[in-house]
Amino acid sequence: MEKIVLTEKFALFTEHWQPKIIASLNGQEVKIAKVMGEFPWHHHEREDELFMVWRGKFRVEFRDHVVELGPGEAVMVPHGIEHRTAADEEAEILIFEPAATRNTGNVEDKYFTAAQGVKI
Numbered sequence: 001m002e003k004i005v006l007t008e009k010f011a012l013f014t015e016h017w018q019p020k021i022i023a024s025l026n027g028q029e030v031k032i033a034k035v036m037g038e039f040p041w042h043h044h045e046r047e048d049e050l051f052m053v054w055r056g057k058f059r060v061e062f063r064d065h066v067v068e069l070g071p072g073e074a075v076m077v078p079h080g081i082e083h084r085t086a087a088d089e090e091a092e093i094l095i096f097e098p099a100a101t102r103n104t105g106n107v108e109d110k111y112f113t114a115a116q117g118v119k120i
Contacts, residue, residue: 006054010034010092012120017112019095019103020120031095032120038086040112042105043079049097050076056091060084 009022009032017039019031035058051060052074060067060075061084067075077083095103104113 006032006092006094009120010054016090017103018114018118020118022120024099027099029097029099029101031097033093033095034090035085035087035093036090039084040104040107040109041082041084042107043082044077044097044101044105046079047098047101047105048076048079049095049101050074051085052094052096054092054094056087056089058085058087058091058093061086 004022006022009020013020013034016034016036019033021029021031023030032054051058051069053069053071055071058069060069060077063082069075100116102113102116107113
């Protein structure tokens with residue numbers, strides 16, 4: 001039971017689109033990631049996701065609309081909904097989702113699919 005300091009955790013890595021687990025609770029994981037550019041279109045069959053911005057600007061694109069987010073703002077993406085995430089400049093985000101959720105959902109991508117279970 002130790003304090004989690006987000007600025008310290010984000011300082012531990014530089015790569016984009018590779019979420020790191022900072023906490024696990026009740027079958028859920030809290031992850032952080034640095035993002036920049038566009039992520040592939042995908043969906044998650046059974047997992048809902050919540051994205052929250054810590055630093056920068058971030059967007060979640062759906063086929064029919066886009067949700068723009070800034071620091072302290074969040075959006076929940078229900079399972080089964082196709083989406084992609086993007087940031088024109090580097091942003092830092094938190095992701096809340098069930099444990100062992102693959103970040104690319106139904107898509108396997110050699111660049112974007114992150115290793116599972118990476119904790120910092």
